[in-house]
Amino acid sequence: MSKKKRDPIGRFRSDMGLNIIGAIVLLLIVFGAVASVIGYISFTNAFKREYSTTTYHIADTATALIVGDHIDDYLEGRETGEYELTKGSLDSYCDRMNVSIVYVIKVDRSDYGHFTSVFNSVNNTVDNTSYTPWEPGYVRETTNDEYRDKYKAIYEDGSEYETVYRTKTSGGINPHVTTMVPVKDSAGGVAAILCIQRPMRELSEARRPYLINVAVSAAALAALSSVFYALFFRSNLAVPLKKVSDEANRFARENVKGEGLGHVSRFKEIGDLAASIDKMETDMVAYIDNLTTATAEKERISLELSLASTIQENSIPNIFPPFPERSDFDVYASMDPAREVGGDFYNFFLIDEDHLALMIGDVSGKGIPAALFMMVTNILITDRAHMGGTSAEILEFVNHNICEHNTADMFVTLWLGIVDLRNGMLTAANAGHEYPVLKDPGGVYELFRDKHGIAVGAMDGVKYKDYTLQLRPGSKLFVYTDGVPEATDPENRMFGVEKMIETLNSDPDADPRDVLNNVRRTVDGFVKGAEQFDDLTMLCFEYRGQDDKTDCKGDEKDE
Amino acid sequence: MLNITKTVEGEKTVFSVEGRLDTNTAPEMEKAIRETIPEAREIVIDFEKLDYISSAGLRVLLSAHKAMSSGGTLRISNVNQPITEIFEVTGFSEILNIG
Numbered sequence: 139m140s141k142k143k144r145d146p147i148g149r150f151r152s153d154m155g156l157n158i159i160g161a162i163v164l165l166l167i168v169f170g171a172v173a174s175v176i177g178y179i180s181f182t183n184a185f186k187r188e189y190s191t192t193t194y195h196i197a198d199t200a201t202a203l204i205v206g207d208h209i210d211d212y213l214e215g216r217e218t219g220e221y222e223l224t225k226g227s228l229d230s231y232c233d234r235m236n237v238s239i240v241y242v243i244k245v246d247r248s249d250y251g252h253f254t255s256v257f258n259s260v261n262n263t264v265d266n267t268s269y270t271p272w273e274p275g276y277v278r279e280t281t282n283d284e285y286r287d288k289y290k291a292i293y294e295d296g297s298e299y300e301t302v303y304r305t306k307t308s309g310g311i312n313p314h315v316t317t318m319v320p321v322k323d324s325a326g327g328v329a330a331i332l333c334i335q336r337p338m339r340e341l342s343e344a345r346r347p348y349l350i351n352v353a354v355s356a357a358a359l360a361a362l363s364s365v366f367y368a369l370f371f372r373s374n375l376a377v378p379l380k381k382v383s384d385e386a387n388r389f390a391r392e393n394v395k396g397e398g399l400g401h402v403s404r405f406k407e408i409g410d411l412a413a414s415i416d417k418m419e420t421d422m423v424a425y426i427d428n429l430t431t432a433t434a435e436k437e438r439i440s441l442e443l444s445l446a447s448t449i450q451e452n453s454i455p456n457i458f459p460p461f462p463e464r465s466d467f468d469v470y471a472s473m474d475p476a477r478e479v480g481g482d483f484y485n486f487f488l489i490d491e492d493h494l495a496l497m498i499g500d501v502s503g504k505g506i507p508a509a510l511f512m513m514v515t516n517i518l519i520t521d522r523a524h525m526g527g528t529s530a531e532i533l534e535f536v537n538h539n540i541c542e543h544n545t546a547d548m549f550v551t552l553w554l555g556i557v558d559l560r561n562g563m564l565t566a567a568n569a570g571h572e573y574p575v576l577k578d579p580g581g582v583y584e585l586f587r588d589k590h591g592i593a594v595g596a597m598d599g600v601k602y603k604d605y606t607l608q609l610r611p612g613s614k615l616f617v618y619t620d621g622v623p624e625a626t627d628p629e630n631r632m633f634g635v636e637k638m639i640e641t642l643n644s645d646p647d648a649d650p651r652d653v654l655n656n657v658r659r660t661v662d663g664f665v666k667g668a669e670q671f672d673d674l675t676m677l678c679f680e681y682r683g684q685d686d687k688t689d690c691k692g693d694e695k696d697e
Numbered sequence: 698m699l700n701i702t703k704t705v706e707g708e709k710t711v712f713s714v715e716g717r718l719d720t721n722t723a724p725e726m727e728k729a730i731r732e733t734i735p736e737a738r739e740i741v742i743d744f745e746k747l748d749y750i751s752s753a754g755l756r757v758l759l760s761a762h763k764a765m766s767s768g769g770t771l772r773i774s775n776v777n778q779p780i781t782e783i784f785e786v787t788g789f790s791e792i793l794n795i796g
Contacts, residue, residue, distance in 0.1 A: 481752075502752035504720050547760040551752070551787055570787035592788030596759050620752070632749075671720055672751065 158375070159368050163360055170356025177352050178345070182305060185341045186315070190301040193317035196235050197299065197334045203227045204257070206323035209244060209330045212256055213275055221274070225257055232259040238267055238314065239335040242321060247293055250286045252279050256330055265312055265337035292320045293328050305341065313338040378402035382412050389415075395423045443478040443506075450475075450509055453516060454485045458651065466559055466684050467494060470650035471677035472658065474621075481508025481550070482619045482673035483516055487523075492560050495523045498571065498677050499552040500619040502593075511548050515540065515594065519554065529554040529567035530602035533594060537569070541598035549595035553617050562609035562681050567602045569594045572620060573635075575642060579612030583642035585635060611683030616642060616653065621674035625661045628668040633661055650678035698722065701729050708738040715746035718754030727757045734761070738769045745775035755789055762793055770794060 203224055211217040212224075232240045239260050245253040255272035262268055272278070280286045288300035302316045314337045321330040381402055388396065396419060399412040451473070458470055471484040481501030488494055497519060501508040518536045527535075533554060540550075553574060555566035566574075570593030577583045591602040609615070618638070625633040641660045648656060654676050661674070699722035700715040710733045718726055733740060740761065744750075758773065765771040772794045776784065784790040 500752060502756035503723075504753070547756055547763060549752075549756065549759060570789070572786060590786060590788050592791055593755075596788070597792055624749075624751070 158371050159364050162367050163364050166356065166360035166363055170353065170360060173356060174349060174352045178349060181345060181348055182341070185338070185344070186301075186303050186305070189315045189336065189338055189341070190299075190303075190317060193237075193301065193315055193334055193336045194299045194319065196237065196336070197317050197319040197332055200228065200231055200240055200334065201319055201321050201332050203231065204242060204321050204330075204332065206321045206329040209242075209256055209321065209323075213244065213254065225259070228257050229259040232261045235334075235336075236264050237261065237334050237336040238265050239269060240332070241272065241335075242330050242332045244330045245280070245289045245293065250280055250289045250293075252277055253289070253331075254278075265314065265339065267311065288318060289331060292318060292331055303338075305338070307342070313341050374403045374405055375408065378405075378408050378412065382408070382415055385419075386415055389419050389422070393422075393426065395419045446506070446509065447475075447478045450479050450483075450513065453513060454483055455487070460486070461488070466682050467557070468650050468680045468682065469494075469496070469677070470654055471675075472654050473673070473675045474658075475504075475509075475673045476621075476670055477505050479506060479509035480504060480673035480675075481512050482621065482675035483512045484617075484675055484677040485516055485520065486677070486679075487520065489523055489526075489556065492558060494557045494559055495554070496557065496615070496617070496677065496679055497552060497554045498617040498619060498675060499550050499594075500571065500621075500673070500675070501550045502548050504671075504673070507546065507548065511546075511550060511595075515550050515552070519552075523554075523556070528565055528604045529556055530591075530604040533567050533569050533591070533602045534600070537594045537600055537602075538598060540595040544595050549593040551593045555615070557609065557679070557681065559681075560684060562611070562613065562683060564607040564609055564615070565604050566607065567591065567604050569602060570596070572618060572623070575616040575618075575639060576607070577614040577616075577642070577646060579610050582646055583614070583616065583639050585639060609681040611681060613681045614650070614653070615679045615681075617677050618657075619673060619675040621670070621672040622657065622661060622676060624672055625665050625670060625674065626668060627665050633664050637664070650680050653678045699725060701726060703729065703733070705737075709741065710737040710739070711741045711743060713743040713746065717749040717751075718747060718757070719749065719751040720753040723751075723753040723757050726754070727760065730757065730761045731764075734764050734769075740765060740769070740771045742771070742773050743775050744773055744777065744780060747777070747780060750780055750783055752787075755783075755787060758789065758793060772796070 205220070205224070208217050208220065212221045228240050228242075239258070241255060241259070242257040243253040243255055255276040255278065256274060258272040258274075258276075260267075260269045260271045280289070284302055288302060291297040291300055297320075299317055299319045301318075303313075304311070304315070305313050307313060314335055316333055316335045318331045318333040320328040321332050323329040381399060385396055385399055398416045398419075400416075401409065402412045403409055454473070455471075460469060461467075469486050471486065473480070473482055473484060475482065481504055482499070483501075484498045486494060486496045499512065499515060501511045501515070503511075515536065518539055519532060522532045522535050533552060536552075549570075551571040552569040553566065553571040554569075555564050555574075557564050566588065568574075568588050569591045573585050573587050575583050576586045586607075589603045589605055592600050623633055623635045623638055627633075637660075638657065641657050642653065645652065645656055657676060658674075698716045699718055702713040702715075704711040704713070712726075712729065712733075714726065716722065730740065742758070758771075762771050774796065776795055781790070781795075784793065784795060
């Protein structure tokens with residue numbers, strides 16, 4: 139209920155148009171009041187001036203009726219005939235001039251505190267009054283200080299006339315002026331003061347319609363202005379703002395450029411706002427277009443990378459078991475690039491029926507450059523291996539070929555081994571790669587610190603050295619890239635070679651597939667989801683020998 | 698994270714590196730060295746506070762070594778045990794001037 143009640147006020151507070159109109163109406167009311175007051179004051183003053191001047195002339199004329207030299211005679215009862223004559227003239231003058239009182243007084247000049255009445259003519263019909271004429275010789279206290287000052291001004295300062303205004307009705311007496319002029323004797327001195335009290339009926343009569351006129355005009359002006367401003371603000375402020383606001387809302391909803399707001403208001407600020415909205419829409423649409431293009435480009439690159447990744451994965455054997463018809467050995471390998479494509483790789487292939495080549499490599503750097511370098515290296519080795527020769531000879535050839543065109547200063551660490559499957563003799567060479575891990579039948583996995591050459595691509599003309607190892611049925615060989623020992627946990631600790639060997643020995647009899655799965659699982663458990671920056675590649679080979687020629691699956695264990 | 702502090706003593710420039718020299722930080726190291734090569738006759742890289750070097754870091758060293766071999770020297774000093782092993786395993790100890 140209370141909410142409903144407050145709603146109109148709330149609307150008034152929040153509606154800009156109503157606010158502005160309200161403010162204008164209020165302003166005009168204040169303005170009208172001020173104008174009325176100023177008008178009232180100037181009207182009254184003009185009226186007073188007019189009255190004062192006119193009354194002065196009436197009074198001045200009246201003084202001609204009085205003989206200034208005889209004032210004292212009148213008071214002392216002399217010249218009674220002349221007094222009566224003068225009194226009669228003043229009475230009829232009072233009637234003719236439509237003034238309330240004409241009176242002549244002689245003021246006590248010691249302190250102007252009281253005066254003596256000389257003549258006093260009253261016309262009570264003029265202003266509906268009930269004055270009783272003062273008898274000649276009647277002494278009266280000066281009414282107040284204002285009168286006292288006026289009397290003094292006439293007697294002492296030679297003032298032509300003085301006026302006292304009573305603009306308000308008080309004590310049942312309507313507004314009136316009292317104008318006083320000096321009555322002079324033949325020597326030019328002031329003998330008495332003639333006062334005329336004249337009603338200002340016209341003032342009150344004219345002032346009321348004047349006030350009404352002003353008030354009505356102000357009200358009409360307020361109403362007209364309100365309507366005008368209401369229309370003006372409506373078309374130049376409220377409506378344009380609503381247009382801008384609607385357009386902004388529409389754009390936020392649809393994200394499609396509108397027709398443009400164009401010129402909406404004569405106010406610069408609102409015009410600017412509309413222009414800003416138009417510009418924002420254009421920019422935003424362009425931005426969205428750019429973003430769409432960029433996203434499409436990103437998708438294209440992503441697609442290319444995914445294709446590249448597939449190509450790279452398929453450039454090395456990735457179907458296991460790779461040699462299901464062979465029971466004399468088993469090999470399993472995995473490659474997990476840190477990015478879509480990587481620089482790590484493994485490879486294995488039969489050079490002929492009796493010779494199996496095994497290799498693992500790690501190109502410096504990551505991503506596409508490393509992947510390209512890896513592809514080249516892999517192809518060179520594979521091709522060269524099929525031409526015959528020892529591991530060292532193959533590596534020297536590949537090193538020379540790579541160094542010739544190696545402007546990027548990239549290199550690849552490589553371990554290459556060739557197993558004679560007839561007798562288990564392994565001939566291998568190491569170009570800067572991690573030490574292999576070996577396990578003799580019945581023994582444990584141990585790091586084999588083989589002879590090392592320099593990484594392939596680092597320096598031209600390098601000689602590599604072959605070494606041989608006699609594998610026996612059940613012997614296992616594990617090679618890996620640095621991604622395994624250098625796998626890092628959230629506290630930046632590395633997995634390490636010791637832990638790797640430990641993991642291998644946790645299940646020494648596992649076949650190559652289980653060996654790799656076991657290591658992978660342990661590494662994953664170690665890093666606990668910390669982001670890995672290096673590729674992780676492993677290869678495990680198990681020699682089983684020629685004594686069992688049955689068609690066992692490659693991933694089955696030797697007996 | 699890698700902090701590189703460069704000290705120039707005449708024609709000799711010493712880089713003290715601290716942290717990990719890997720794929721993420723190698724470009725920074727490469728840039729620092731490349732800027733120095735034209736003016737330095739001797740570059741020393743102090744590995745005392747280096748925790749780890751990856752193949753990307755080795756590539757930077759190889760690159761610098763090749764660039765300096767024509768009229769200057771590049772030396773790696775204060776190499777700790779784990780990094781010495783990396784140099785030995787990769788064969789870089791045979792190419793680089795270590796000590």
